[in-house]
Amino acid sequence: MGRKVAVVGFGSMDNSPEARRKDDLKSWRTKIADAGYDILASVDKGMDPKDIQYIVTNYHGEASVEGGSPAEIVDALGMVPTGHSLITDQCTGSGTSFHDAYTLVASGLYDRVLQIGWDSRYDILNRADKRCLQSNVDFDYHLGFDHYHVTDMANYFAYKYYGKRDTLEALVTSIILRYWYVNRNPRAGLYGVPCPIKKDEMMSLLDTNEEEFWRRLPRGLSTDGASGVILVPAEDAKKYTDTPVYVEGVAQKNTPNYPAWPMHYPVRKYSWPSVTNTPPDKFDFLCSPAVWLSTEEAMKRAKVEPKDIDLNESPFLIFTFLESMRVCPRFGAAKFIIEGETAIDGRLPFSTYGGADGFGKASGADWSNGCVEAVIQLRGQAGKRQAPKHEVAIIQGVGGVGGMGAMSATAVLRGG
């Protein structure tokens, strides 16, 4: 495993609602720099930009952003000639860049590594491509299918295994919780926006007027984003802060990105149903093996059991993720959410910063936004949304659509 690694700096660009209204007035370069210098400023005992020995950044990839060359980013940060790796891994990209930044420190190659996940809606070459190119570009996309259609199919399988009513009640519950969290987080994009729905009304509408139910259901907030951390060897951490957060385990896994692969992929390296604790006759689109594998590996490396984890700062509410952590039985995640277990006083508070849909869905910065919140929570600095138990946090993100998440990055952090 190499050296133990600690987080000594964390931060992001300005995500407040006021800043959101001016998103288009700033270049992606400015946002990366805003995040980088916010992270540096957060180091309690100070760190000079010249002290950074290596940089790892990521963005969504494909058609996301023009000009995202590694050299341009280092120049934007004013840190030439520092080494830099630029990663693209869609919505889990910042988890992957965190994973790689971690390995650079753990291996002993570098002692101070800056990691930033970022994305920009306004500077993309082609907005349609960004939305579409998450499925199989050779077939699905050209046949008229994109990310949303895959979501439709996910609903089909969710209704089948969780029940339609439970699936949608869990969705409504999580949206109401999202507003509870964002209204206690001034850094969230939806801060100050009252929750527009009530659970009883929505569930009643589902019975009487489903079309109206869908019309009223609040959608997530799509925004720009840039956020990240500074990683150092644990033995050096106290030089920079009295409250370091330690990285206990990381993992990144990939599966094919063709949506239907779980239904027929003939590679027998893994017994895929057993990987996901699923009966073979129920192993299909909604199984997310990448999530199960990365979660299992990160927890194993961290030497923690599901019962040890206090916080789940994942950007996306993925049912299978709760199940892969084994905090609830397989196909029990909807009930887990409905019963309030993801609320601040529940078994496993989820996305206390508002999650991707409340904080701002920024793709390349989704995972790192959750990671920054995990660090804030573990340091006990979350104010009105501080979780009562905050010793160990997990962050998990998925990207792509194959088997509901073709790639997945997970990390387990522990407070100092």
Added chain:
Amino acid sequence: MYSAFPEPAYQIAVYREPIYWRERKGRYRLVGSKCKKCGELWWPRRVSEVCPNCHSRDFEEYEFSHEGEVFSFMQDSVPAPLMGMHVYGRDRRIIASVKLKEGVCIMPTELVDCKLEEVKEGMKVRLVVRKLRRANNGNWLYGYMWTPIKE
């Protein structure tokens, strides 16, 4: 909306014709790949020409069965203005996955010539090739869809 503008004059997304051309056999005839070493069948075709099973790079074309059964289905919920980027003039499509006799599942794909309330899991369907939209150069593009087999 789309009755007024059945074929928008502009296209939001950039389509590159070489991709259509390269994948025409798959889109018209359901041609995938067969690994010559281990015999595994692959859908979509292994564009990289690497078999994940045995790591061989020796493939041949394999035309999958043109008949299958509905494995799952759902009405398209994507709003017409967004969907219009891809498929002109059709709204509320039936999105499905179709399982072929080889065990391969095609998803997402589209059911045509039937109403949502007529569709059932296990319903027998056969492949048809229909118009998708115009390419940048004005040519009509076609792709596979599925229609119920009338008993």
